[in-house]
Each structure stands twice: as structure tokens, then as C-alpha cells.
Amino acid sequence: MGCRLNYLKNVVSLKLNREKCTGCALCTDVCPRGVLHIQNHKVEIINRDRCIECGACSTNCAFNAISVKSGVGCAQAFINAIITGGEPECGCSKNGRSSSGCC
Amino acid sequence: MTSLDCNKPETKSCGCSSGSGKKMLIPAIPPVDKWGHIKCRISDKFRMNYAVEPGLYSIGNPGESSPVLVTANYRLACDHLRKAMEKSSAWVLVIDTKGINVWCAAGKGTFGTSELINRINCTKLDTIVKHRSLILPQLGAPGVSAHKVTKATGFSISYGPILANDIPAYLEAGKEATADMRTIKFPLRDRMILTPIEFFAALRKYVWLILGLMVFMGIESSGILIKPAFVNSWPLIISGLISVITGSVLFPVLLPFIPFRSFALKGMILGIIVIIPSLLFYDKIYYGNPFLASASILFNITLISFIALNFTGSTPFTNISGVKREMKFSVPVYISMCIISSILLIIFKLQKWGVV
Ligand code: SF4
Numbered sequence: 001m002g003c004r005l006n007y008l009k010n011v012v013s014l015k016l017n018r019e020k021c022t023g024c025a026l027c028t029d030v031c032p033r034g035v036l037h038i039q040n041h042k043v044e045i046i047n048r049d050r051c052i053e054c055g056a057c058s059t060n061c062a063f064n065a066i067s068v069k070s071g072v073g074c075a076q077a078f079i080n081a082i083i084t085g086g087e088p089e090c091g092c093s094k095n096g097r098s099s100s101g102c103c
Numbered sequence: 104m105t106s107l108d109c110n111k112p113e114t115k116s117c118g119c120s121s122g123s124g125k126k127m128l129i130p131a132i133p134p135v136d137k138w139g140h141i142k143c144r145i146s147d148k149f150r151m152n153y154a155v156e157p158g159l160y161s162i163g164n165p166g167e168s169s170p171v172l173v174t175a176n177y178r179l180a181c182d183h184l185r186k187a188m189e190k191s192s193a194w195v196l197v198i199d200t201k202g203i204n205v206w207c208a209a210g211k212g213t214f215g216t217s218e219l220i221n222r223i224n225c226t227k228l229d230t231i232v233k234h235r236s237l238i239l240p241q242l243g244a245p246g247v248s249a250h251k252v253t254k255a256t257g258f259s260i261s262y263g264p265i266l267a268n269d270i271p272a273y274l275e276a277g278k279e280a281t282a283d284m285r286t287i288k289f290p291l292r293d294r295m296i297l298t299p300i301e302f303f304a305a306l307r308k309y310v311w312l313i314l315g316l317m318v319f320m321g322i323e324s325s326g327i328l329i330k331p332a333f334v335n336s337w338p339l340i341i342s343g344l345i346s347v348i349t350g351s352v353l354f355p356v357l358l359p360f361i362p363f364r365s366f367a368l369k370g371m372i373l374g375i376i377v378i379i380p381s382l383l384f385y386d387k388i389y390y391g392n393p394f395l396a397s398a399s400i401l402f403n404i405t406l407i408s409f410i411a412l413n414f415t416g417s418t419p420f421t422n423i424s425g426v427k428r429e430m431k432f433s434v435p436v437y438i439s440m441c442i443i444s445s446i447l448l449i450i451f452k453l454q455k456w457g458v459v
């Protein structure tokens with residue numbers, strides 16, 4: 001069933017700078033979507049469309065080798081932003097994206 | 104004093120953890136009752152006021168070499184952790200996320216680098232454990248820069264598995280999580296758990312629509328009449344209620360099985376499937392009026408698609424670029440559909456009054 005849960009194609013803003021990558025693999029640890037993979041001691045994007053732009057990889061790369069325009073993929077956030085004129089921010093008081101058993 | 108809290112000005116240095124007998128002063132992580140769990144699933148407000156006080160807690164009987172697990176002061180998260188670690192001993196560093204779960208808090212940055220550094224310092228964690236490593240939930244990673252925390256505190260960070268339940272296996276494997284433990288899933292059970300919140304949120308807004316509809320139906324040439332307001336509205340109120348249920352409950356449950364990737368489109372498909380059969384009761388629901396029928400059908404499909412689009416925020420596989428793209432094409436469509444639907448309704452009304 002997991003394979004059916006894919007979002008739009010070719011929208012993701014994920015970018016790599018392979019020059020800077022040291023192959024430490026922390027980004028592959030934190031990615032919850034299996035987007036990244038280490039090949040020949042360098043990071044590689046293997047599932048671009050699965051990326052949810054959470055920013056875990058870029059925040060944790062000590063070498064600035066990954067960038068992504070991160071944010072919450074939440075329509076309500078945009079609607080709130082339009083109404084209040086502020087930044088898109090998810091109400092996210094919703095139990096929302098954290099699945100039931102997670103910590 | 105039940106926990107170490109740096110936010111209170113009078114306990115500047117969290118005085119309670121200094122000196123001997125540290126273990127005695129560090130409370131066990133408090134359990135949560137079943138009823139609390141249920142209320143957390145229904146009411147946002149209740150969940151907010153149900154936060155755990157940030158600070159250091161213990162599970163079992165931890166010592167200076169026991170692992171330190173970090174989590175949010177979200178009550179259910181703490182409880183999952185307590186249950187998962189039931190048979191072992193560990194420290195739990197609860198950081199202040201204003202009662203919000205790890206994933207959402209990490210997205211906002213409250214489950215973040217500076218709060219973690221602050222909490223490590225103010226609980227004097229370095230005097231309590233000998234080792235210098237922390238285990239963070241993987242879903243906290245968007246908010247925390249591991250290398251910055253290490254630089255500031257000397258504590259290195261390992262990201263544990265996504266689910267608290269997998270932590271014992273992760274620890275046993277020498278802090279190795281399998282690819283499966285690292286991948287976020289969204290099974291039926293999790294989607295169902297979200298439905299009460301989605302439903303009540305949608306329902307609260309729907310109440311206003313009902314009121315508007317009743318006023319509209321009650322408008323007669325002689326003023327707003329109560330009887331037609333009730334009698335004429337109820338079939339429409341029920342079909343609207345069906346739409347709310349479809350969008351907030353049926354849609355999350357059927358999510359993977361509805362064609363297309365776009366939530367707005369998925370919602371529209373589901374809306375068409377659910378609403379079109381109402382034409383079987385054309386005479387009862389729509390009084391055999393084509394204007395009323397098409398206005399109502401258009402509006403309900405829009406409503407379902409809109410609620411469905413809102414569900415993007417609750418799923419762990421959407422992204423901001425995609426939602427932006429969806430909004431770009433769907434919002435103009437929604438607005439036009441609402442305008443068309445209103446025009447049709449007005450024609451229906453004028454027809455009833457015999458104007459056209
Ligand atoms: S975290 Fe950065 S340096 Fe390490 S593997 Fe990933 S991209 Fe390369």
C-alpha cells in the first residue's frame with residue numbers, strides 16, 4: 001500500500017552539491033521517505049518524487065551539501081496565510097503528520 | 104517541584120538537580136489514562152492543556168551510562184515512549200514544544216536546536232550521565248541541526264527510529280535502525296485516528312453554512328419565515344452533512360485507492376461518486392428543480408474536494424511545492440464553482456417567487 005502513497009510528480013525543490021558531500025550518510029538516516037542513498041561515498045537522489053520537503057536532510061548536513069525549500073505541505077497553511085496576510089503556518093495543532101505511535 | 108524547568112525565573116539554575124541524591128529527585132515519566140488519549144484525539148484545546156512539563160524524567164531505574172532519549176512535551180509522545188521502554192531503563196529529556204508532537208514541532212522549529220541546547224544545559228545533563236550521546240526521534244530531525252548541538256554542548260546525536268515501539272530493537276542493534284524503521288508510513292489505522300479531528304473541524308465550519316442556507320431558504324417575499332427555513336433546508340443540510348463526512352472521514356480512509364495524485368482531484372472524483380447518486384431522490388432532495396439540483400451538486404463536490412485538499416497537511420507524503428501547485432489550479436476552480444452555484448441558487452429562488 002505504501003507505494004500508492006505518492007504525491008505530485010516533478011515538483012520537489014531538493015538540490016545536491018556533490019562536491020561538498022563527505023558521504024557521512026546522516027542525511028540518509030534522517031530522511032523519512034527513502035529519497036537519499038549513498039553511492040561511491042557520495043549522496044545520490046534515488047526517489048526524488050517521494051521527497052516531502054521536510055528539510056531534515058539539509059538541516060542536518062554539516063557540510064551544506066543539500067538544500068531544499070522546506071515547509072509544511074499543508075493547504076490549510078496557505079489559506080490561513082491568505083486570510084491573515086502572514087506566513088503560511090500550519091495550524092498543526094492537529095495531531096496531523098505524526099503518526100499515532102511516533103514520538 | 105516535580106521537574107526541572109528553566110523557564111520559571113525563580114529556578115534559574117534548576118536548583119533541584121544539584122548536589123547528591125539526583126536520582127531521587129528525577130520523577131518517573133507520568134502515565135496517561137485511556138480517557139485522556141481519547142480526548143486528545145477529539146479536541147485540540149484539550150491536547151494543548153495536557154502537555155508534560157519539560158525537563159528530565161526517568162524510566163525504570165537509569166544510571167549514569169543509561170541512554171538519554173529526547174522527546175517533545177506532547178503527552179501522547181511521552182506515553183508511547185514510556186510504554187515502549189517499559190522493560191528497560193532510560194533517561195527521557197522532554198523539551199518544550201508547547202505540547203505539540205515531534206513532527207509538527209520540528210517543522211515549526213520549536214522541536215529545535217536552541218531549545219534542545221537550552222534544555223541540556225538547564226537540566227545539567229552532563230552531571231547526570233557519563234556518556235555524551237543523545238537519541239532523538241527521527242521525525243525531530245527537520246528542526247534540529249545535530250552538528251550545532253554537538254558543537255554547543257558536546258553531546259552527539261543519533262537519530263532513533265520513527266516509532267517509539269522500535270526503540271528497544273534499535274538500541275539492541277547498537278543504535279542501528281532498519282530502512283523500514285526509518286520510513287514513514289500511513290496505514291489505515293493512522294488515517295482513521297485522524298478522522299475525528301478532521302470531522303469536528305469541518306463540522307464546526309459547516310454549522311455556519313447551515314445557518315446561511317436556512318436564512319436563504321427562509322427568505323420569502325414577505326420576509327424571513329421560520330417554517331420554510333426548516334422545511335426547505337433539511338434535505339440540503341443532510342446532503343451537505345454527507346459531504347462533510349465524505350471529505351473528512353471517507354476520503355482519509357480511501358486515500359490510497361482514489362485515482363490521481365492531486366488531493367483536489369481525488370476529492371473531486373470521490374465527490375462525484377458520492378453526490379451524483381443523490382439524483383435518484385431528485386424529487387425529494389431537490390424538489391424536482393434542476394437549478395437547485397445543479398447548484399447543490401456543484402457546491403457539494405467543491406466542498407468535498409476542498410476538505411480533501413485540506414487533508415494534505417495531515418498526511419506524511421505531501422510537500423509544499425506540490426501543495427502550492429495544487430492551490431494554484433484548484434482555488435480558482437473552487438471560486439468559480441461557488442459563484443456558479445450561487446447564481447443557480449438565486450435563479451431557483453427567483454423562479455419560486457415567480458419572478459422568472
Ligand atoms: S549529510 Fe551531507 S555530507 Fe553527509 S552524506 Fe548527506 S549530503 Fe553528504
Ligand code: SF4
Pocket residue numbers: 014030031032033034035036050051052053054055056057058068
Ligand atoms: S527533505 Fe525530507 S524527505 Fe526530502 S530528501 Fe530531505 S529528508 Fe528526505
